[in-house]
Amino acid sequence: MSDTKTSPASKGDLKRVERAIDQMNSNMMGCCGGDYIDDTAAGTSHVGPYSAIQAIGTADAVLDVSDMTACQGDDAYTDFDADLTIPKGSVIYGHFNCISLDSGVVIAYKAC
Numbered sequence: 001m002s003d004t005k006t007s008p009a010s011k012g013d014l015k016r017v018e019r020a021i022d023q024m025n026s027n028m029m030g031c032c033g034g035d036y037i038d039d040t041a042a043g044t045s046h047v048g049p050y051s052a053i054q055a056i057g058t059a060d061a062v063l064d065v066s067d068m069t070a071c072q073g074d075d076a077y078t079d080f081d082a083d084l085t086i087p088k089g090s091v092i093y094g095h096f097n098c099i100s101l102d103s104g105v106v107i108a109y110k111a112c
Contacts, residue, residue, distance in 0.1 A: 016026040023112055038105040045065060050096040051111040055086040061104030062086075 030052070040047055041073050045067055055061035061086040083102055099108050 002024040021109045030107075030109040030112040034109045036105070036109045037099060037101060037108055039099045040103055043100075045100040046108065047098045048096050048101045048108065049111040050099060050108040050110040052090040052091050052093045053086060053096065053099060054109070055088050055104055056107055057088060057105040059104050060085050060087050060100040064100040064102045067100035 032051075035046060035050075039046070040065075053063070063086065065083050075108075084104070086104070088104075095111065096108070099106065
């Protein structure tokens with residue numbers, strides 16, 4: 001068997017990885033702030049970008065996908081046939097340029 005060696009990572013590579021991990025942790029922990037959204041008026045969108053959406057309060061939150069498509073771009077939600085329900089207390093993660101509610105209350109965590 002031959003002894004396989006790999007080249008060590010440079011300090012610059014390690015710093016880039018550390019920054020990426022820090023940013024990911026900041027997004028997941030809400031360190032960049034959040035918006036309390038309870039406005040369910042038709043056609044109202046709240047502009048992000050957001051990295052997570054948490055349904056709070058006593059009821060599920062329903063995202064209005066048709067309004068969100070208008071501000072996210074035509075291809076953002078092509079596979080969604082209906083609005084998206086987030087059960088109360090649950091969090092969904094992703095990249096959301098904007099959020100529009102049909103019902104409920106959410107905290108939208110800002111992306112860093």
